[in-house]
Amino acid sequence: MRPKSWGWISMSERLEGKRVRIKAKGKIFEGIVMPSFTGNFVLKLDNGYNVGFKEYELLEVLEVEPFEPHLPELVKREGLPDVKIISTGGTIASKVDYRTGAVTSQFTAEEIASEVPELTEICNVDAELLYNILSENMKPENWIELARHVYKALKDHEGVIITHGTDTMHFSAAALSFMLSTPKPVVFVGAQRSSDRPSSDAAMNLLCAAKAATEDIGEVVVCMHGSTSDDYCLVHRGVKVRKNHTSRRDAFQSVNAKPIGRIDYPSLSVEWLSWRYRRGERELKLTDRLERKVVLIKFFPGLSSDILEYYHSKGYRGFVIEGTGLGHVSTDWIDTLRRVCEDSVVVMTSQCLWGRVCDRVYDTGRDILRAGVIEGEDMLPEVALIKLMWLLGNYSIEEAKEMVKKSVAGEIEPTTQY
Template structure:
């Protein structure tokens, strides 16, 4: 039988209790064999307990350890499944996609909205689909959830109380697991299987909003090494000095301190183009890095890695804007095929 490494990190899938009492970690492996015995007919599964944490406790140091463990163990298996809580699942998938280059086997992350021990849990099907995807899916880091396989660094958690909790707004699904399981080819490995486990977590994610006092992020600059700004639309933010809330001084002071600023969009689809509007052009003049259609979670983790391996802001910028694991679209992000632009109508202005 093919061999699959099942690495458990914690999360709702492996918990017990709940409704009305709070969820708590449980003996995951025992529950797994009781509730999903079919898994062991699909593959020779080796269970390993990496951690037993609520995913809100997941930290960059754990990502580094997890990537190093997978780098060491993966060549002995046909694929790997990582069980994980849903709240930070997209962050962990992004981190692993950047840390594990040239993957020789699929690495599939999954979780659930209800614990495996509950009758109406989605955990059992998610686990079965994840194991199948680890055996037959593309050789990259993916998220398997609700019968869909997504590129891990393209996903967002979009729902809290429904089973279809994840979406990939700017990239098509890599697999659909219905009556039949169908997969796209995915990424082609470039070079040998390598580990890039270093991260610098001294970054900050700032969301632009009406009323933001620029003094607040300016006060953060002495304490951080990198900044991700979630701007409006295609990369807009206030720059009118007469209103007293211009963010242009933030970019200027960040540049003086050698702090790279990556601009991504709050918009769900498409991405940033800093050439479209005055504020974007002003940000570029101050050295801002356009994040294209990077998700905020992927941009944050990629900036952590960039700061760990590159010294100059220019090198950081080149790294951010160069695809490493299919995480961004070069050039202006296209309108997704699922939402074609209507003929005869001009795009909305800001």
Template structure:
């Protein structure tokens, strides 16, 4: 099929790109059809339809919304050649990662985009981002879940918002850009669609009982006990390459022992954005990892770890299967040699 004949479904969920000013601040009010009207040049390379599934600030995004978006794509998968999701930027990286696990092995491109400024402003990044996304979703060499923003194509599991105001808000963490888009040209750095075999696989369950504990000096380990009581999995963001505070009281050691013995899932990661964790480097991490067989995120982003655990625990509670699935590479999410 020629690029100009591609059928693309744009799915609107709200966010800054669809916002207008109100007395209480920016609020998503622009409809899906209105969004498309701002990018008339898209008619030159695709036939785009629009559907509105949400119109919310992305701060309010929940796992149920990820399931709704994935289900919408599944319901329309056979009718379209590609999909573009317009989304708020604040939780966009979480949504991109979640969709990477809910929709796997897709030969059709699924693109998430948004903007730092509303699309109805004279000076905005929204029109460029939306047009670039429609263009990428129309490309015969594109596949899988990716985030398109500021001319960069980022694997859905590798995106992180690192700037709150600038147009270059998102970076690809511990992984190269999939492609860049300049004017009407797409330059691929990773051109591997021929590796996608078989049909797309859709999943329909997530376990939202995943918690994050960000360590700070002086933290009481009782917080971990509370989390173990209320969640099925806990992610600990430690310092540097990873470790657990070793106090004379042994409070963190004891709390981790209780959590692991109770059958809950514990994953160690790092607060540092780039280069990932490796608990085997220092004694303070190596000993406790070996004692309890702790899982480790390595080079995965926090957004990927959170949503991957939700997806895994939505399929199985078996510890061995949890370990196997966490370390299985899905949409480029983990490369570290484990």
């Protein structure tokens, strides 16, 4: 018999994380109840495998011993660089959740080292749990707080790692790229599959991120799987990277730029693939204000330019448009654009994502430029959005109009890479 649901909450969800004994298919099974994505009742058995059941009989909910880590104290190794790991939540931090039934990770250095012991051969780890939130809930306020914590950590560590949910990791990486001028590596890392799954990318990504954090890098980067195998990670510039797949482990790709480098696994040997800010090249500096009233609008055939008026009337002075092709919107947007451009910064990007905006080729584009719109060059729409939040938070409208065209953190390449 399959237990019925109470309203929206199924039996399986009420038992999530608990140890149970059930009868199914004529046998007895014991294990931890896992979140069910399919409507099945899923158990993690002691051998590590997950098994799903359509029909089962619940025999017993077992008491679990309170989680006592008993982890050995970490001893600092001489000669290894100090690296700070700041956790913000997401799949990569959900490691411990269903192993013990505990839903929230403690995220101590000892815990991380016991999960991924190879880390201690690369660096001396400090750990800090800043947030435990899903990355779709990250807000500009969180970026500011995170930037301040990273700024502080950079003063007495050789590098900083930020574990982050993958949904908005590239937004956060772009935000920190603008807010922080850093002489040391700041490495975002996440996982597409949680650590309780055999295909998890959490440990390998973290090891490669630790390697990156000790390397000759002086900028904010994202380090994630470079292929669907466990053979290498890629290090992407924080302002040129995008999540381009909902579930693949190699979902993160550099767009309109080569990745900065490649870190082979398990050798952790590094190959540089592009130019980069080097360690010590820039001074440590925090410029951490962000203007919230900036909006990204994706154009489509038939979309009325009223949406520009709507945001403008609410006090928005920063607009990023995701236009078509080389950077176009319908001709009937031009009048509204001209009015909005009088006291606002409007940046044109392309929903093609790859390639460079060029509004000098066709009539519509030239009209858009005459209206006062600024070409976003080869910037990703998401990056242009955050750049504008940062510019309008720290500079005047006129300064922002000049600076948005120029590369601040490597977000504009001089020529487009194919």
